Amino acid sequence: MAENTPAISLRGLTKSFGSVTAVSNLDLDIKSGEFFSMLGPSGSGKTTVLRMIAGFELATSGQVFLDGEDVSAKAPFDRNVNTVFQDYALFPHMTVLENVAYGLRVRGVGKAERNAQALEALETVRLGEFGGRKPSELSGGQRQRVALARAIIVKPKVLLLDEPLGALDLKLREQMQIELKELQRELAITFIFVTHDQEEALTLSDRIAVFNQGKIEQIGTPRELYEHPKTPFVAGFVGTTNIFEADEAKSLFGKSIKASIRPERVEIVKGKSSNTHMGRVIEAIYVGSATRVHIKLDAGPKITALVQSGSTVDESWHRDQEVQVALNEKDLVVLETK
Amino acid sequence: MSVNSVREVDSALAVRPTFAHRVSAKLYSNAKLRLRLLIAAPLFWLSLVYVAALLALFVTAFWTMDSFTGEVRVQWNIDNFVQLFTDALYRTVTLRTLGIALAVTFIDILIALPIAFFMAKVASRRMRGILVISILMPLWASYLVKAYAWRSVLSNDGILQWLLRPLGLDTPGYSLVGAALTLGYIWLPYVILPIFTGLEKVPQNILEASSDLGAKTWSTLRLIVFPMLLPAIAAGSIFAFSLTMGDYISINIVGGATQMLGNLVYTNVGTANNLPMAAAIAMIPVAIMFIYLTAIRKTGALDNL
Numbered sequence: 302m303a304e305n306t307p308a309i310s311l312r313g314l315t316k317s318f319g320s321v322t323a324v325s326n327l328d329l330d331i332k333s334g335e336f337f338s339m340l341g342p343s344g345s346g347k348t349t350v351l352r353m354i355a356g357f358e359l360a361t362s363g364q365v366f367l368d369g370e371d372v373s374a375k376a377p378f379d380r381n382v383n384t385v386f387q388d389y390a391l392f393p394h395m396t397v398l399e400n401v402a403y404g405l406r407v408r409g410v411g412k413a414e415r416n417a418q419a420l421e422a423l424e425t426v427r428l429g430e431f432g433g434r435k436p437s438e439l440s441g442g443q444r445q446r447v448a449l450a451r452a453i454i455v456k457p458k459v460l461l462l463d464e465p466l467g468a469l470d471l472k473l474r475e476q477m478q479i480e481l482k483e484l485q486r487e488l489a490i491t492f493i494f495v496t497h498d499q500e501e502a503l504t505l506s507d508r509i510a511v512f513n514q515g516k517i518e519q520i521g522t523p524r525e526l527y528e529h530p531k532t533p534f535v536a537g538f539v540g541t542t543n544i545f546e547a548d549e550a551k552s553l554f555g556k557s558i559k560a561s562i563r564p565e566r567v568e569i570v571k572g573k574s575s576n577t578h579m580g581r582v583i584e585a586i587y588v589g590s591a592t593r594v595h596i597k598l599d600a601g602p603k604i605t606a607l608v609q610s611g612s613t614v615d616e617s618w619h620r621d622q623e624v625q626v627a628l629n630e631k632d633l634v635v636l637e638t639k
Numbered sequence: 640m641s642v643n644s645v646r647e648v649d650s651a652l653a654v655r656p657t658f659a660h661r662v663s664a665k666l667y668s669n670a671k672l673r674l675r676l677l678i679a680a681p682l683f684w685l686s687l688v689y690v691a692a693l694l695a696l697f698v699t700a701f702w703t704m705d706s707f708t709g710e711v712r713v714q715w716n717i718d719n720f721v722q723l724f725t726d727a728l729y730r731t732v733t734l735r736t737l738g739i740a741l742a743v744t745f746i747d748i749l750i751a752l753p754i755a756f757f758m759a760k761v762a763s764r765r766m767r768g769i770l771v772i773s774i775l776m777p778l779w780a781s782y783l784v785k786a787y788a789w790r791s792v793l794s795n796d797g798i799l800q801w802l803l804r805p806l807g808l809d810t811p812g813y814s815l816v817g818a819a820l821t822l823g824y825i826w827l828p829y830v831i832l833p834i835f836t837g838l839e840k841v842p843q844n845i846l847e848a849s850s851d852l853g854a855k856t857w858s859t860l861r862l863i864v865f866p867m868l869l870p871a872i873a874a875g876s877i878f879a880f881s882l883t884m885g886d887y888i889s890i891n892i893v894g895g896a897t898q899m900l901g902n903l904v905y906t907n908v909g910t911a912n913n914l915p916m917a918a919a920i921a922m923i924p925v926a927i928m929f930i931y932l933t934a935i936r937k938t939g940a941l942d943n944l
Binding site: 355356357376377378383384386387388390391392393394403404406407408451452455 | 842844845847848849850851852853854855858862863866867
């Protein structure tokens with residue numbers, strides 16, 4: 302196999318459920334060893350794409366290539382990809398060790414051998430002592446790790462993760478994010494990660510595909526997506542942003558374009574200058590590390606500024622307070638209009 | 640509105656402590672009393688109708704019948720049980736009844752599994768509704784109607800013979816096999832429904848996970864579905880098994896001359912007028928059911944009923 306064959310290639314992939322088109326004519330290449338995220342709101346088709354890669358759904362049309370081989374019509378058990386399910390899908394009647402050893406068991410590996418490997422996999426996810434327990438006796442984070450161990454023991458080419466951290470609380474989620482990233486580096490296999498949490502996608506991924514209404518809006522590195530979103534949807538979904546319609550942009554920058562500027566690039570300044578605009582505070586929300594200041598500009602548009610706590614202009618704003626807002630044209634991102 | 644008139648409205652709205660109100664208040668604050676009152680009636684019914692009747696049956700089995708006057712005499716002895724254990728007739732009929740009960744249970748599970756699987760995992764919501772209704776529908780028809788229907792199905796020149804003759808086979812006729820088929824048909828809904836419910840509780844993604852990890856259909860059925868379904872299967876088997884153990888009507892209608900334990904009880908109550916003997920025979924299925932339930936309790940099936 303050529304060195305640069307993509308781990309996964311999707312060509313013209315389409316899935317319809319009755320009259321509803323969940324995924325339409327999708328092309329995508331995922332490199333070998335990549336941590337790739339599919340990000341989008343619920344119903345955007347990202348999970349359906351994952352399920353078609355796994356083989357749980359067969360495409361209405363189009364192809365799925367795994368390492369250059371067309372697997373479009375193959376059953377899940379004939380595809381060398383494994384899935385970590387959203388709610389883990391552990392087998393409730395088996396112990397943790399039996400769960401992890403299952404993939405080897407159905408491949409005919411002997412009991413002693415598969416148990417030894419399962420124990421090793423459990424130790425990789427730091428659950429070596431829990432082999433004898435039933436899944437119901439574990440916490441959410443532990444179940445998550447069992448599901449991971451169960452999927453990686455059969456050494457898949459690609460690991461599919463369907464919102465695997467969705468059910469965990471914030472602290473645990475952040476810890477699991479780090480563990481996932483480390484695990485991926487250790488195993489050096491391709492991860493495809495489905496999430497609706499843009500922060501999680503930015504934190505973990507080498508590249509991200511942003512899904513909307515069954516199509517990919519944009520593919521790029523986290524930095525590309527955040528700094529240079531191409532469409533209003535991506536600008537709004539990845540992080541928060543201020544979006545200006547053409548007429549609003551004209552009143553502020555003298556250009557009739559649809560554009561966006563990130564709140565942290567909107568500056569509140571003391572003095573007046575050529576690029577400042579006068580406005581009044583609508584509301585200021587203190588979030589600890591920063592304050593979100595919603596401002597109504599005298600020129601018309603509303604805008605949000607993110608002011609870091611402790612910065613020279615940081616203060617306790619009050620409603621209707623007059624402020625000077627500086628907008629730099631270099632921070633302006635031009636968006637495609639459809 | 641003045642302060643005064645507000646007070647007046649307040650007192651008008653305040654609840655007057657009627658008798659019903661006081662009872663409610665008392666019950667609200669006393670959980671134990673509430674519970675006792677709630678279960679008093681069903682508990683009374685259960686102990687009188689079931690437990691007391693069963694005890695009476697057990698006690699009667701140790702009495703005897705005066706063969707001259709035909710009256711029941713309270714004369715404590717174990718003759719009835721000695722007869723049960725020594726007379727070959729009772730052993731034969733017990734084994735036959737047990738055999739039919741096991742056969743019916745086995746046949747029903749075999750038929751119920753694919754139907755329940757289709758209903759729970761394959762059929763559309765609409766199709767599922769239709770199937771549930773068609774499975775429940777026969778329960779509305781009288782037991783006797785169904786047994787007699789099978790009598791005509793099994794008869795010479797009946798539909799079964801007509802169907803099987805081209806294959807070189809013949810109807811089993813009125814026999815043990817005929818009785819097992821009939822009972823299997825009659826109790827089938829009681830086996831399908833718990834298995835269907837059990838299968839509905841097996842999440843789709845568990846099956847997907849198994850397939851994802853490399854298991855083909857048969858391995859998934861054997862290693863995942865069947866073990867998870869075992870309690871539901873056991874629950875269904877309790878119905879088929881216990882209902883067959885106590886049956887004496889179908890065997891009369893479609894079983895030819897063969898007898899089950901129920902027939903012996905019936906004969907002793909009616910023709911022979913030997914109530915103590917009938918009571919002793921009735922203890923056999925009770926004992927067998929007791930052993931069966933104890934064994935099945937270990938599978939967790941009783942939590943599934």
